[in-house]
Amino acid sequence: MSREMQGELSCIKNVVEDTFLKKLLAWLTPLNFSQKQQEILGSADPYTCHVLTSKRFKLWHEHDLRSLWCWGAPGAGKSVVAASVYADVTKRYAAKNVAVMIGFCSFEYKESQSPRSVIASFLKQVLQTRYDKQAPSKLKEHYSRAVTGADSQPLSLEALTDLLREELNTRDESYVILDGLDEVSNLSEGDAMVKAIHNIGASVKVFITSRHSEDITEAIEATQTCKECHDSNAEVYWRSIDSAFLLARLHVDSLVECLTMGALRRALRDLTGDLDQMYTKSLERMEQSLRPKHYGILKKPLLWIAWGQRPLSISELGHALAIYPGIEDIDEEDILPIRQIATWSAGLLFVDGDDFLRVIHPTTSRFFEGRRHELYPKGDSVMAHDCLHYLNMKTLRAPLEGPDRRSLFIIRRNQYQLIDYAVLNCFKHVARSREKGEIKPTVEFLLSDALKPFIQALHYVDAEWTDDTDASALHVAVYFGITDVVSKLIDEGEDPNARDSFGATPLMYAAARGSDGLPELKGLLEAGADPALICNFGSTTLIRAVKLGAVTLVAELMRQTDININATPSSIAVHSALITATRLIDPSIIKMLVARQDIDINLRNRHKVGECTPLHAAVYWRNLPAAKHLLAHKDIKVDSRDLARNETPFFYSARVGLTDFMELLLDHGANINEQDNNSGNALMRAVDYDESEAVELLVKRGIDTTHRDVYGRTALHSSSCTRSWRSIEYLLHVTDLDVNLRGRSGETPLHDSAWKLDARGASILVNAGARCDIKNSDGQTPVDIVMLRNRPDILDILRRATGYIESARDARLQSSLSDAVIGDPSDVLRSRIAKAALQEIKASSAFAGTALHEACRHGRADVVEMLLHAGADMSVTNSFGRTPIDKAIKYGQLHCIKVLFKHDVDPERRLTSDGHMWEFACKRHHLDIALALVEAANVDKSSDYLQKALDGEAMDDKVAITRRLVEAGASMHRKVEAYPARDRDESRKAMEILEYFSTLDVDQPSSV
Incomplete structure (x- = not known):
């Protein structure tokens, strides 16, 4: 191959790998902390930060101090400090094998408060700095399973931590900078965040910024294992930042209004360092300085700030403040000037660049949320009524009609800016309200003609909501978890077994909410809801509850007589309850299911590829406790086979090297000598992936090491073909296998190593006595194969083999037809195929299959046509059960498929797997x-x-x-x-x- 071609191929490979890595990293997490670090630092010089020259920082950076916590008051510039530290450490180690990671926790962005997401972001940052631009093989496997739909569950915190730890083990040093730990709203999540960061490696240095908090102190101290560790590894009290910019701003705002020297002196004397007191005084100043009517108007946006589910834009808030009971439409003349109102707030509110009304600081939001019951009582009730009034407007009660309903909704949304918020959050406020006054108007709304347009709007604004036509009032009430409304609707005679467009019942909606849906589920069951009903996809209430791991819901359903426990959904992404339970870490649910008298313990996963059994699924998901519960059942069939590969659970365990499952299954009577579709045994499949521990276990437990598959090949052939060097050496060392055993096509293991261009494998076999003069059915010796492929390095190895004779090779030595169709020019192939005997046209090698297989794989549509005219068989399968059209589909060769259809290929053929x-x-x-x-x-x-x-x-x-x-x-x-x-x-x-x-x-x- 020319250097130019090699260069082009290298460039193509780099582009493909780079694209793959970008997609994988985007799937890993949407967080982009590196960009946020740049935004925070802006054009500022990070090296002017006084923290970088402090003694404690040098102790952390240059010596053995592992954890450093830099704390200060809100608004003191801690994020700038974190960004500066990151910039400094990154610059110091730019040319070295050092990992530097940064994270920013924000109360406004839930994803940044999740330990799992933050660890995923650290892993993302480390992979972005790898020189080879490669992702770990384990991560690639998870990604492939996710994008193909084989596994819809995200990677766990533990799995991500393990992957990150493995990556950091390849680095000389590692640094983690985490800003805003105090903005993790959930206390347990904050503890988990600190623990996760310290668990990624004992040598990783950690720098944290936050407000001072005893909870954070305890969390950091909990990562130290002894008093000595406390003294030498963690600096947990360091007030590195004395100035509190936010407090200063509030103080200045309060002093501005002092008109005399006496008032100024009294104000200065009363200054406090307590933010909550400053916020309270700011509210008092508003009330004292504003006209009563103006202050009453200002209280409305403050109420929405305190109780709202999210910040509102000024256009949304303009509509929200224009609502009154009985309103029929929004009058633009009633819209209040939100920007002007924000200026009345003593600096607590501002309108951002995206026209959203926001509070000045995260602590301001926490202040309003913490005091909302005191400041604005019945806030949820007020907002629920406002949203109901809004949705009850005459224009919004009209349903959307016609095929262009989405376009009509977009027009409606542009005209009524609050509709998104009202639709998504109206009933959340009802559910959260402590008042009972919202129940009656909510029930009346759901039973009115306003329900249909509401469902249509919900369909467009909520990605989780699927129905846009047939959902009932009960469906909506259950979906939002309005327990009292559900009870009232049942009292009003609503059908507890009503169905939506997809056949789902309110009971299924309750189960889809997980443990939060327990009150609604109980109420519906008491009202006569039938848990045995199935939706149009064949799923049930039980399956939904099991999928979410809702133990309490499953326990409640277990008390019912008929729950259709053996239902098998038609959707490829949804499985029976028992198979779904095999994916859960907590064994409580599978234990309950197995204990039911009506459970079919061997129920196949009908409508799914392979139709595996629950025991197969437990092994697939590596769930050992689940497998133990299943094997304890009296009716379990330990050697049941799936319909994809015709494998037993034990066979699959051996193929992927799950020795703990292999031991468990063998102890419960699994047949060690079971065979697959090609009559191969478990040893042959274990060596395919060089699963050395599984190979050793199989040999020790007495598997037939001399077994031959349908192609006459042994485990030694399999290990040679897959470059499984450890398996080759082990089999030759502990068994009596003949190194020169021949398969049905006359090939020896050395032929396989030569065909795979495997120098190491060939060397192992030659050292064990392999001959190089044995011919396969094509008349080729291993030497012929190596010479045809121009590999002098492997030829040097074969010179040491028994049977080698140094002589001039036949100049007419010819590659097989299967090899020729890959690269020979079409005119050369046309002549060769025309002269070929039918036996050569139909000749099939153990793995590649026939020449037609190879032509379809490589997109040679013209060659496919030649082979079919010459008598090639379209129905013949290779070792993996694939026909030529299967290969064309697999590799995306549409032109080859069209040629095959011209020759009447069967369109109804069902692939086994x-x-x-x-x-x-x-x-x-x-x-x-x-x-x-x-x-x-x-x-x-x-x-x-x-x-x-x-x-x-x-x-x-x-x-x-x-x-x-x-x-x-x-x-x-x-x-x-x-x-x-x-x-x-x-x-x-x-x-x-x-x-x-x-x-x-x-x-x-x-x-x-």
């Missing part, structure tokens, strides 16, 4: 291929990929295939990434699709 061909294409993210296959296939109505396909086709305005998918059962209502297909069409102006959707009944429930 990946569902139908079009589903396999969806899984591999080849949507263009999936949709081409859909046109020719009978689409399975239970397939969860229907929605993905519909979403893609509808956005591309392809009516024919869209109609095909809708007829098969895809829903134009169901959301994909928070939006249903119909709404995406409106935003993309896919007019033909919209016209087609308009011919359908827009209120028709989904048939999925």
Whole structure:
């Protein structure tokens, strides 16, 4: 290969790897603390920060002090100090193998208060500074499982900590700077944050800034293990910042109003260092200095600040302050000047650059929240009534009609700016209110014609809410957790078994809220709600509760006679209750399920690829306690097989090296000599991945080491083909395997190492006595293979082998047809294929398959056509059960698929492990291929990929295939990434699709 080509390939590889890393890091966490550090520091010079020259900082940075806590009053500039420390340490070690990480906790951003998210951000920062731009293999595996839908659960704090610790072990030094620890609102989360940071490595140096707090003192001290550690490793009291800018500002504001020297002296004498007292005095000054009417107006935005679910923009707040009982529409002449009102607040409120009304400091927000019951009693009640009045306006009670409802809602939202807040938070205020006066108007609202437009609006503003047509008042009340309203609606005769567009009941909504939904769930059960009902996706109340790990809900459901415990959902992402429970760390739920008399302990995961059993699932999720509970059941079938790979749980455990599961399953009677679809045994699959501990366990427990699979190959062949060097050495050392055993195609392990261009594997085999003069069915020796592939280094190794004869090689030595179709020019191949015997055309190697397989894999559509005319078999499978079209789908070769269809390939073929061909294409993210296959296939109505396909086709305005998918059962209502297909069409102006959707009944429930 030329240097230019090598350079181009290297560039391409770097671009691909860089793109992959960026996507992985974005998936890991959205937090970007490095950017925030730059924003905080701005154009300031970090090296003017006096902290950097202090004795304590030098003690931390240059000596053995591990943890340094820099605390000061609010507004004292602690974030600037943290950003300066980061800049200083980063500059010092710019050219060295040192990791420097920074984090900023903010009361306004929940994600930054999560220990898991902060540790994930530290990992992200460390990976961004790796020289090789590579992510750890374990993290790549988690990412791949996440993006393919195999695992929807995010990485745990423990898993992230382990990954970060492993990365930091490769660095010479590591530094963590964390700002704003006091802004973690949850005390236990703050403790967990400190603990997590100190757990990432004993040598990691930690710098923390915050307000002074005894809780933080205790959290930091808890990370020290002894008195000596306290003395030498942690400096927990350091008042590095004496000036409190915020207090100074409040003091100055209070002094401005002193008109005489006497008043000024008295004010100076009364100055306090207590922020809460200063805030209280600021409120008193407002009341004294403003006209009563003006102060009454100012109290309204202060109430929304104290009780609101989030900050409001000035346009939202303008509407909020214009509401009154019985209002029918917003009159622009009633909108108050919010910017002017903010100037009345003694400096506590301001309008930011995005036109949101905000408080001057996080402590100001905490002050209002902590004193809101005292300052503005019944705040939730006031806001709930205001939101109800707003939503009851005549214009907002009119439902949206027609196929362009999303566009109509956007127009409505622009006109009524408070609608988002009111829809999302009205009933949250009702639920949180201590008053009872909101119950009656809430019930009246939900039972009125205002319900339908409310549900439509909720559909557009809440990504979690899916229905836009058929949800009942009970569904809404349960969704928001308004327990008293739920009871009142039941008393009013609302059906506890009402169904939404997707067949879900209010009881299912309660379960979907996890443990928070227990009061509503109990009330509904008492009212006669049926927990055995299933939704259109085959899911139940129990499955929803189990999925969230809601132990209390599951315990309540266990008291019911019929809960449809063995229901199996049709959605690919949802599983039976028992299989779902195998993913939970807490074994309480699986213990309850296994104890039920009506449980099917071996229930297969129907409608899912593979249709595995609960025992398989427990092994897949590495849940040893769950496996033990399942194995303790009297009816368990320990050697049950899945339908994907035809594997038993023990076989899978051996393949991936789970020795603890292997021991457990063998102790419960698992058959050690079970075989897979290709008659391979567990030893052959364990060596595939060089799982040395599993290999040793299998040999010690008596597995047949001489076993041959359907291709006549042994475990030694498998380990040679997969470069599993430890396994090769172990098998040759402890067993009597013949190193020159031949497979069905005449190949020896040395042929495999030569074919894989594996110099180390070839050396091990040669040292063990492997011969190099044995020919395979193509008439090739290992020497021939190496010479054809131009590897003189491996040829030097083979010269030491028995049977090597130094002689001039046959100049006519020819590669196999499977190798030739990969790179030979088309005109050369046309001549060779025309002359080839049918036996050569159909010849199949153990792993690559036939020449047709290889042509499909590498996108040689013209060669595919030549091979088919020459008699190639489209139905033959390789060692992994793949036909040529499967290979074309896997590698995204649409042109090859079109050629195969011209020759009447079966469109209904179902892949063993990946569902139908079009589903396999969806899984591999080849949507263009999936949709081409859909046109020719009978689409399975239970397939969860229907929605993905519909979403893609509808956005591309392809009516024919869209109609095909809708007829098969895809829903134009169901959301994909928070939006249903119909709404995406409106935003993309896919007019033909919209016209087609308009011919359908827009209120028709989904048939999925």
